[in-house]
Amino acid sequence: MPITQLIKRFVPPYRVQMGLNIFFNLLSALLSLFSFAAIIPVLRILFGINTNEAVYTPLSSVEGLQATVTALRDNMYCLLNDAIALHGSSFVLLALGLFLILMTGLKCTAAWLANYFMVPIRTGVLRDLRVLLYDKILSLPIGYFTEARRGDIISRMTNDISEVEASIMSALDILFKDPMMILVYLIAMLVISWQLTLFVLVLMPVAVFFIGKIGRSLKSSSTRGQEQNAEILSMIDETLLGLRVVKGFNAQSKLRLRFLTLVNDTRATFNRINRRYYLAHPLSEFLGTALIAVILWFGGLLILGNHASIDAATFIYYLVIFYSIINPAKDLSKASYGIRRGLASLERIDAVLATRTTIPEPVSPQPVRFEHRISFNDVDFAYGNGVPVLKHISLTLPKGKTVALVGQSGSGKTTLTDLLPRFYDPVSGAVMIDDVDIRRFATRDLRALMGIVCQEPVLFNDTVFANLTFGVDLSQPAPGGVSWQEAVVQAARIANAHSFISQMEKGYDTLIGDRGSRLSGGQRQRLSIARAILKNPPVLILDEATSALDSESERLVQEALENLMRNRTTLVVAHRLSTIRHADLICVMHEGEIVEQGNHEDLLARNGYYTKLVEMQS
Secondary structure: OOHHHHHHHHOHHHHHHHHHHHHHHHHHHHHHHHHHHOHHHHHHHHHOOOOOOOOOOOHHHOOOHHHHHHHHHHHHHHHHHHHHHHHOHHHHHHHHHHHHHHHHHHHHHHHHHHHHHHHHHHHHHHHHHHHHHHHHHHHOOHHHHHHOOHHHHHHHHHHHHHHHHHHHHHHHHHHOOHHHHHHHHHHHHHHHOHHHHHHHHHHHHHHHHHHHHHHOOHHHHHHHHHHHHHHHHHHHHHHHHOHHHHHHOOOHHHHHHHHHHHHHHHHHHHHHHHHHHHHHHHHHHHHHHHHHHHHHHHHHHHHHOOOOOOOHHHHHHHHHHHHHHHHHHHHHHHHHHHHHHHHHHHHHHHHHHOOOOOOOOOOOOEOOOOOOEEEEEEEEEEOOOOOEEEEEEEEEEEOOOEEEEEEOOOOOHHHHHHHOOOOOOOOEEEEEEOOEEHHHEOHHHHHHOEEEEOOOOOOOOOEHHHHHOOOOOOOOOOHHHOOHHHHHHHHHHHOOOHHHHHOOOOHHHOEOOHHHOOOOHHHHHHHHHHHHHHHOOOEEEEEOOOOOOOHHHHHHHHHHHHHHHOOOEEEEEOOOHHHHOOOOEEEEEEOOEEEEEEOHHHHHHHOOHHHHHHHHHO
């Protein structure tokens, strides 16, 4: 991505700050020229160079840039001679010194103001990029995260954005300032001596070639380095999640060897990147010094041979201006390296931003109405590998009834429930609510109908109250004409959670730790049920909500679930068949198909798949 596209993409919201930054950078460059200009009369006074031949010329009588510059120079010499005649050389030197101090102060102030207005651009672009990436992650379908590694996504949110901050944003600061300074200085050099400046411009491409050749290899190396950082984060994430298994199997040394190999490879990659990066400054400094030496030789030949249009004092001023170009040129070369590194990270971020959602929103969504039934009409589904997971599923959930899905692991039960809130869309067939395809509803409106309780409760590192009210809008009045605090307590009582919450040190204001780590499995599950009760959804999806609990916790959670399921349309995925004996309809799934359906007694009487599952569990 060229840098111009980068600027067009991120900077437009900050046009005012960008304009002020450019203005003060230009002012700083011009003030630098004026402050350096004080050197010429100082040198003439110190070296005793005669300026009496200068003749005052009104500017209105001259035409052309070169004639105007010559008239300005001669007029300045006339004023200088008059001042020396009236006040003496010492006083004029003091005045020139004060002028140099004043101009330098104004130049530094302008430079500070330029940076002052650059700060909100840098911080604003980074904030926009973070929000853009976070919003994209929130909008991506569930299927994206079954294929992408969590560590890689976290790396793009952290390492890659930090690289953008360290390289591209710093480079933007330089790119708004240094090219302008170089341009102003080059124009001044052309005005002072076009012969010398043309000589410089002939030599400059040689230096640029060597600097650019080193920088071109940085981008590919940086991409590999960020990928390796993502692998490290993924391995750390896996280790933390599976630490109990790692220790139980005495696999610490095996994992340590894998981790050591990975970090050594990453170190070698970043050694190559940083060595090339740090070559930019000394290489540009060496080439700059070599250029100055050549200019000294060439300019000296011109002056000593009386072929130059400038004298010795002006030549020194010329060298000062040229030397002032070297630092911006060095910064610019480092910025080009930084941009190459940063673009590699930005491309990884853009790979996420450019991901097309597989769950498109309807152009003109219909309002959601659920009055009669939910139906799956000849539904087929397969994940990205193309292997069928669901085959010709037809199923009806009447409003207010409970339908249970049972079967062996891998038979497609959870996948079927994921189609209802549109976590995935079927490959063929349709999921309908009152004979309307759910793809015609806005996903937000569709999911507002539903409460979901999973096998692994998802809680956040916040208070009990914040977790229970996670799915509701606290700016709206609570149902039943009570306060939200009272509504939360009522939901917790129904979910058999109030007793243990009230015993915590701060009650409903107690922090529950990362993923609810300060709670037991049964307590976490009852909190997730209370959260669903508080949302009060007409449709409930229970995905093996009691399969990971002990008998006592299961009894309490099952009571809470029965309270939750009352008068609701419920789709239950169950491994423990004892929990769904009273379901209105039980569907037995096998290899992606519904092979049996009926109530508990009917299925037992058939002596088929369901009977075998019951006998296995008993």
